[in-house]
Amino acid sequence: MAVLARRLATQFQLLEAPSILKPASSPQIVESGEGEAIRNLRATLEASIASKLTSGSELVRAVARQRREEVLPTTIPLLDALLGGGLARGKMTEIAGRGTRFSIVIATLAAATSIGEAAALIDASDSFDPQLAESAGVDLRRLLWVRPQTMKETVTAAEMTGATGFQLVIIDMGSRRPPGRRVPDAAWVRLARVAESHGATILVSAPYALTGTTSEAMILAHAPRPRWLGRGNAPRVLAGVETKLKLEKHRRLRPGQTTTVFFQCEEAIRGGRESGVGSRISEDVFSDARLATPDTRKAS
Amino acid sequence: MTRLACFYVPMFVLAARLRSEPDLLNEAVGIVEGNGSNAHIVAATRRARKKGIQPGLSLSQARSLLPKLIARGRDAECERTAQEALLEVAETFSPRVEDAGEGVVFLDVTGMERHFADDFGSADAPSASDAELRLARAALRACDAVSLPARVGIAASKLAARVAAELPKSPTVVAAGEEATFLAPLPLTRLSPELEAAAMLQRFGLISIGDLAKLPESEIASRLGEVGRELHWAARGIDPRPLMPRPLPPEFREGMELEWPLVALEPFLFIANAALDRLSKRMEIQGFACKRLEFTLTLDPEGYDARGIDLPAPTRDVKTMLTLMRLDLEKTPPGAPVVGFSFVAHPDRPRRAQLSLFGPSAVSPEKLATTIAKLVSILGDGRVGMPMTVDGHLPERYAINVFSPPPPPDMKRTPARARGLLAVRTFRPPIPIEVTTREADGDDVQIASIRSIADSETPSPMPNSRNRVEAGAKVEIGGTVRICSGPWRIEEGWWSDRPDIREYWDVELERGGVYRVFRGGAEWFVDARYEM
Numbered sequence: 001m002a003v004l005a006r007r008l009a010t011q012f013q014l015l016e017a018p019s020i021l022k023p024a025s026s027p028q029i030v031e032s033g034e035g036e037a038i039r040n041l042r043a044t045l046e047a048s049i050a051s052k053l054t055s056g057s058e059l060v061r062a063v064a065r066q067r068r069e070e071v072l073p074t075t076i077p078l079l080d081a082l083l084g085g086g087l088a089r090g091k092m093t094e095i096a097g098r099g100t101r102f103s104i105v106i107a108t109l110a111a112a113t114s115i116g117e118a119a120a121l122i123d124a125s126d127s128f129d130p131q132l133a134e135s136a137g138v139d140l141r142r143l144l145w146v147r148p149q150t151m152k153e154t155v156t157a158a159e160m161t162g163a164t165g166f167q168l169v170i171i172d173m174g175s176r177r178p179p180g181r182r183v184p185d186a187a188w189v190r191l192a193r194v195a196e197s198h199g200a201t202i203l204v205s206a207p208y209a210l211t212g213t214t215s216e217a218m219i220l221a222h223a224p225r226p227r228w229l230g231r232g233n234a235p236r237v238l239a240g241v242e243t244k245l246k247l248e249k250h251r252r253l254r255p256g257q258t259t260t261v262f263f264q265c266e267e268a269i270r271g272g273r274e275s276g277v278g279s280r281i282s283e284d285v286f287s288d289a290r291l292a293t294p295d296t297r298k299a300s
Numbered sequence: 301m302t303r304l305a306c307f308y309v310p311m312f313v314l315a316a317r318l319r320s321e322p323d324l325l326n327e328a329v330g331i332v333e334g335n336g337s338n339a340h341i342v343a344a345t346r347r348a349r350k351k352g353i354q355p356g357l358s359l360s361q362a363r364s365l366l367p368k369l370i371a372r373g374r375d376a377e378c379e380r381t382a383q384e385a386l387l388e389v390a391e392t393f394s395p396r397v398e399d400a401g402e403g404v405v406f407l408d409v410t411g412m413e414r415h416f417a418d419d420f421g422s423a424d425a426p427s428a429s430d431a432e433l434r435l436a437r438a439a440l441r442a443c444d445a446v447s448l449p450a451r452v453g454i455a456a457s458k459l460a461a462r463v464a465a466e467l468p469k470s471p472t473v474v475a476a477g478e479e480a481t482f483l484a485p486l487p488l489t490r491l492s493p494e495l496e497a498a499a500m501l502q503r504f505g506l507i508s509i510g511d512l513a514k515l516p517e518s519e520i521a522s523r524l525g526e527v528g529r530e531l532h533w534a535a536r537g538i539d540p541r542p543l544m545p546r547p548l549p550p551e552f553r554e555g556m557e558l559e560w561p562l563v564a565l566e567p568f569l570f571i572a573n574a575a576l577d578r579l580s581k582r583m584e585i586q587g588f589a590c591k592r593l594e595f596t597l598t599l600d601p602e603g604y605d606a607r608g609i610d611l612p613a614p615t616r617d618v619k620t621m622l623t624l625m626r627l628d629l630e631k632t633p634p635g636a637p638v639v640g641f642s643f644v645a646h647p648d649r650p651r652r653a654q655l656s657l658f659g660p661s662a663v664s665p666e667k668l669a670t671t672i673a674k675l676v677s678i679l680g681d682g683r684v685g686m687p688m689t690v691d692g693h694l695p696e697r698y699a700i701n702v703f704s705p706p707p708p709p710d711m712k713r714t715p716a717r718a719r720g721l722l723a724v725r726t727f728r729p730p731i732p733i734e735v736t737t738r739e740a741d742g743d744d745v746q747i748a749s750i751r752s753i754a755d756s757e758t759p760s761p762m763p764n765s766r767n768r769v770e771a772g773a774k775v776e777i778g779g780t781v782r783i784c785s786g787p788w789r790i791e792e793g794w795w796s797d798r799p800d801i802r803e804y805w806d807v808e809l810e811r812g813g814v815y816r817v818f819r820g821g822a823e824w825f826v827d828a829r830y831e832m
Contacts, residue, residue, distance in 0.1 A: 073715055074718070075715050075716065075717050075718035076718050077717075100722065100723070100831045101831065102723040102724075102725055102831040103720075103721065103722055103723040103831050105723070106721065106723045107718040107719075107720070107721075110715075110716075110718060110719075111715040111716075111718065112715070114713070114715050114716055115660065115709075115712065115713040115714070115715050116659060116660050116708035116709040116713060117660045117708065118660075118662070118663045118705050118708075125725065126726075126728050127725035127726050127727070127728070128687065128726070129695070129698070129723075129724060129726045129828070130687035130688060130689050130698045130699075131689050131695060131697070131698070132721070132723060132724060133687070134689055135719075135721060136718070136719055136721040136723070137716065137718070137719060140686060140687050140688060140689070141686060141704075141705055141706055142705045142706070143686065143687060144672075144684070144685070144686065144703045145684070145685060145686065145687040145700065146675060146679065146683065146684050147679065147683040147684070148679055148683070149679070149683075153678060153679060156678065157675055157678075157679070160671050160674060160675060161671065161675075163671075164663060164664075164667050164668055164670075164671040165661065165662075165663040165664060165667060165668075166663060167660060167661070174725065175725065175829075223812065224831075226783075226808055226814050226830070228783055228785070228808075235785070236783055236784070236785040237785055238785055238806045238808075238814060238830065240720075240722050241722050241814070241830060241831070261720075262720065263720050263721060263722040263723070263831075264719075264720055264721060264722055265721075265722045265830070266721055266722070267788075
């Protein structure tokens with residue numbers, strides 16, 4: 001009996017909670033932005049000097065805040081206004097729909113390369129025209145053109161270029177989904193993390209929303225309307241295309257705002273210059289459209 | 301006075317083999333030469349020597365002494381690459397390097413010692429000898445970096461430098477003008493052990509080098525001929541032949557003969573990884589990167605498989621080179637077991653970039669080269685690069701070049717306002733179509749309807765659920781034309797027999813979409829869609 005009791009006691013001891021399950025010691029206090037040493041130092045200094053003193057943690061937070069607030073303007077004023085200044089750096093932005101997505105892509109490439117930044121265009125539909133891009137102001141020397149053939153290659157290429165240090169990475173899916181299986185949602189999460197960790201601006205242009213909740217903002221480009229110069233039986237010239245953009249989602253701005261932008265046809269600009277029509281068209285660019293908020297839409 | 305250094309790798313045959321197989325460093329290994337019953341030990345590791353394994357023993361004798369002895373055959377490829385590595389290390393110290401073979405390298409280090417800082421903490425004012433000692437220690441470290449246990453000797457003559465290098469306490473520096481004094485007490489076998497003349501001199505009663513140096517040169521020459529005269533010069537510290545520098549090699553080589561044939565890719569890549577790593581380190585020493593990698597596989601039972609990989613940008617990244625090699629071998633396997641390999645790296649200067657403090661950050665050239673190489677390996681040639689325009693009028697003309705961005709500006713700029721240009725999506729290749737035309741004013745033709753001949757894909761309707769991707773439905777490009785604009789004529793190559801003459805129209809279809817249509821000869825195509 002005594003033996004049995006000892007055995008039971010041993011088993012009971014074995015069932016006791018191991019030491020690793022004991023409650024952990026209280027967490028260490030994380031140093032606040034203004035440490036005691038900094039406070040004391042500031043108190044002893046003159047106000048003018050103390051105001052210029054910055055602690056390491058304050059500096060880190062300031063850099064992080066600056067990074068959050070940095071944007072890459074698309075140089076299309078109405079679109080930039082819609083996005084709160086431009087495409088957020090270190091974030092992923094998506095433009096979906098059947099509107100003039102590619103024109104926005106070209107304008108963004110021109111903006112980034114004109115200020116000396118390296119850009120990568122992941123052209124899944126192989127529809128990029130270097131001649132037109134050069135006319136639009138893209139510095140081709142700073143542009144890496146990647147032409148993947150499947151969806152997986154597209155996302156892989158974007159991830160690799162983003163991690164390499166390209167300041168702007170644009171994925172253009174074309175008018176249809178590239179062949180191959182769809183990539184898992186985790187791929188977009190990974191891509192968003194690459195953007196954040198390397199400070200890259202990633203723009204995804206696709207006919208349908210792909211990035212889900214991982215993107216900072218999403219613009220919906222509605223089906224465009226072509227504008228022609230000339231009426232009746234007179235010779236016609238394609239003047240451009242007007243498209244409506246709607247802010248579908250934004251992490252910091254109120255969604256629902258819409259705007260209408262107009263993109264000119266290059267031939268119309270050239271022909272217009274000769275005939276005097278061009279100046280009128282140029283003045284109309286971006287000016288005949290207005291930024292409409294949800295409230296104004298309701299009122300109208 | 302000329303100062304010469306000698307890099308000497310003792311038991312070079314063994315050192316070369318262990319460099320390729322570093323896992324065997326602490327094992328009892330014997331290097332064997334010859335086949336069958338003629339197989340005999342030429343070198344052995346310290347652990348094997350402690351058990352009595354000595355050069356000259358037959359393999360069976362060695363096995364009887366130490367059954368667990370790891371026997372490896374002499375590998376000419378390993379020895380050649382090890383010798384090259386030693387030469388490359390020497391070239392980082394002096395431009396004048398002589399290849400004396402079998403783990404021996406001479407180099408002219410006259411004045412070179414001044415480049416080396418005092419790194420061993422000498423409190424006294426540095427003398428020439430101290431500076432040379434610093435140089436020699438730096439050389440030992442450099443040899444260690446390429447996995448070669450070298451010894452270094454510095455003297456005014458090649459022979460004295462070599463003898464100094466052979467001494468166990470390395471490095472050894474013989475002060476200028478003291479070569480004869482240094483050599484005098486050493487045995488005659490140090491002069492030229494392989495010569496019969498040395499044995500003959502010993503029979504004359506001469507024991508040390510100093511004994512020989514004291515004798516008159518003419519007497520030695522009259523008895524031993526030219527060989528004796530050269531030995532006498534050597535004994536006095538005079539070189540019979542000057543240093544003969546070798547030209548710089550245009551390429552880097554690494555290779556190995558395998559003990560058994562490899563049939564799977566993974567084991568081969570495991571060995572190739574180590575070889576590429578050595579290659580990369582050697583190129584790094586010289587400040588080069590690999591522009592083209594050639595590799596030759598020795599097949600079993602006979603034959604070779606030679607391949608070459610052009611890297612999009614010079615790189616030293618082993619992972620990239622290994623990935624490219626893997627892809628190449630997966631695409632076209634060698635077709636027979638591999639029993640040896642040889643890698644040849646064609647060097648080029650790596651890209652350098654000066655980073656800016658205030659401007660946009662530049663992409664690291666090394667990382668860029670690696671990324672581009674990986675992308676090319678995944679996507680194929682011609683699908684990654686810098687787009688370029690090509691002179692001409694045809695809109696589909698383009699070129700793709702190596703991506704090499706200029707340095708970013710020093711200061712941040714503000715982007716210029718966009719031109720607001722309407723982009724077109726180019727169809728590559730153009731889609732052939734059938735066209736119905738109607739009469740128009742003058743000779744011009746206006747398009748009434750279009751229909752693609754081959755099936756093409758147009759955007760599918762928006763899906764109902766978010767984040768749901770569906771393949772585009774296959775619908776022909778076609779329909780009734782609502783508005784037609786054109787034609788614009790383009791002519792290129794009018795001086796040739798077959799000039800390109802085209803007429804272009806912009807057409808808007810009733811069902812939506814504006815396309816760029818052209819007629820070339822009797823055929824019609826759609827080559828672009830105005831971005832919709």
